[in-house]
Amino acid sequence: MKTNAKRFAKAYAVTPGQRFRLAGCDTAGLKAFPSKEDARVQTVKDAEAIDALQDRLYAEGRRALLVVLQGIDCSGKDGTVRAVFNHCGPIGVRITAFKAPSADERAQDFLWRVHKACPPRGFIGIFNRSHYEDVLVVKVKGLADKDDIERRYAQINAFEALLAETGTKVLKFMLNISKAEQAERLRERIATPEKRWKFNPADLEDRKLWPDFMKAYDTAITRCSTPHAPWHVIPADHNWVRNAIVARIVRETLEEMNPQYPQPTDWTPSRIKVV
Ligand code: AMP
Ligand code: MG
Numbered sequence: 120m121k122t123n124a125k126r127f128a129k130a131y132a133v134t135p136g137q138r139f140r141l142a143g144c145d146t147a148g149l150k151a152f153p154s155k156e157d158a159r160v161q162t163v164k165d166a167e168a169i170d171a172l173q174d175r176l177y178a179e180g181r182r183a184l185l186v187v188l189q190g191i192d193c194s195g196k197d198g199t200v201r202a203v204f205n206h207c208g209p210i211g212v213r214i215t216a217f218k219a220p221s222a223d224e225r226a227q228d229f230l231w232r233v234h235k236a237c238p239p240r241g242f243i244g245i246f247n248r249s250h251y252e253d254v255l256v257v258k259v260k261g262l263a264d265k266d267d268i269e270r271r272y273a274q275i276n277a278f279e280a281l282l283a284e285t286g287t288k289v290l291k292f293m294l295n296i297s298k299a300e301q302a303e304r305l306r307e308r309i310a311t312p313e314k315r316w317k318f319n320p321a322d323l324e325d326r327k328l329w330p331d332f333m334k335a336y337d338t339a340i341t342r343c344s345t346p347h348a349p350w351h352v353i354p355a356d357h358n359w360v361r362n363a364i365v366a367r368i369v370r371e372t373l374e375e376m377n378p379q380y381p382q383p384t385d386w387t388p389s390r391i392k393v394v
Contacts, residue, residue, distance in 0.1 A: 127367040131351040133344040141333050141340075141352070146297040148354025151364065158363040162202055165366035170206040172373035173243055177211035179378040180241040183287040186369060187246045189255070190294030191332060192322045193304035195355050196247045199294065202362035203369055204245065213238055217248040229253040229271065230278050240286060250275060251291075254339045259331045272342040279348040289348035290372055292365055293340060294355040298329055 130151070133139045152158040176182065188196045204212055215236040224232045230250055238244030254271050257263050279289050296304075305326070308318040325332070344350040351368060355361040 126371075127364060128349075128351065128371050131353055131364060131368065133340055133350045133352060135344050135346050135349065137341070137344075139341045139344065139350075139352075140337050141295060144295055144352055144354075146295050146300065146354050146356045148357065148360040148364065151354075152357075152360045155357075155359045158359040162359070162362045162366045163206075165363075165370045166203055166206040168370050169203065169366065169373060170208070172370070172376075172378065173207045173211050175378040175380055176243065176373065176376070177241045178380045180381070181286060182376060182378065183238040183240050183242050183244065184369075184373065184376070185238055185244045185246065185282065185287050185289045187249045187251070187289065187291040188294065189249060189251050189292070189336075190355065191296065191301060191329075192319075192325060193301045193308070194294035194296045195358060195361055196294060198358055199292075199362060199365050200245055200247065202358075203366045204243070207243065211241060212243045212245065214245045214247060217246065217250075217252060230274065234278070237282060237287060244287075250278070251339055251343075255332065255335045256325075258335045258338075259328050272339070275343050276345055276348075279343075279345065283347035288372060288376060290369065291344075291348060291350045292368075293336060293350060293352045294361060295352050296355045298326075300356045301326065 176184065188199060190196055200214060204214075213236075217232070217236075220229075220232065233246075233250040236244065236246070253263070254268060254275070258268050282289055305318065305322065308314045340350045340352065353361055353364050
């Protein structure tokens with residue numbers, strides 16, 4: 120399938136410099152994907168294409184892709200990783216889930232653990248939560264000094280610029296679910312024995328802070344959607360819509376990077392005989 124390069128990324132990217140608000144954003148996304156079946160077929164095709172492109176990226180060994188996944192509890196971060204990257208072998212993909220920082224991590228600046236987890240050249244790195252927690256949950260719950268948090272937006276932009284300038288393409292996705300959909304998913308986690316491990320009673324406390332989290336997201340997305348590391352806000356109430364959009368944007372981005380298999384410069388394949 121030929122992709123209409125940049126069409127998807129553009130449709131969901133947040134324009135740098137513009138004030139962004141989640142309120143009023145569509146969380147369903149059914150206009151782009153009215154059919155679940157079509158969306159699933161396209162996602163599988165895109166995931167296979169991503170696998171082939173990842174092989175080239177790994178072989179080329181010169182650049183990296185960093186995919187940042189953010190979203191409120193139950194927004195589908197794990198499910199997105201599974202749908203979009205399951206076709207990639209484990210060789211060239213690294214996933215990092217960021218939890219509350221350890222004592223050692225808290226003894227350093229907030230980007231220390233993040234920088235260490237960034238993908239080496241040739242790799243796709245996936246962040247399940249990220250340095251953005253340091254301006255989201257940390258802000259909402261007052262876990263750091265206000266002035267320190269205020270400085271972090273510029274620090275994040277400078278950090279992401281450093282990554283971009285040194286060969287790492289940064290793609291950021293906010294998985295946007297409605298409050299009603301989160302309630303459904305929390306209820307399902309509680310009711311399903313196989314899903315209970317994902318439930319944390321503290322999630323209900325975070326849910327009470329929903330408006331504060333949305334406000335913190337608005338600020339982070341407004342201040343940190345940059346030309347070198349744009350935010351994409353993805354309608355995520357339906358898993359198949361979410362997966363299809365993220366897979367397409369990742370595919371488009373890798374196609375645009377267009378990694379190449381390196382060819383030998385010091386020997387000629389046609390002159391070599393293996394006996
Ligand atoms: P989960 O992703 O559901 O496993 O939960 C991870 C938890 O770690 C979430 O409640 C996040 O808010 C929390 N977390 C991640 N990064 C940070 C951070 N930098 N500071 C405080 N809490 C964090
Ligand atoms: Mg959780």
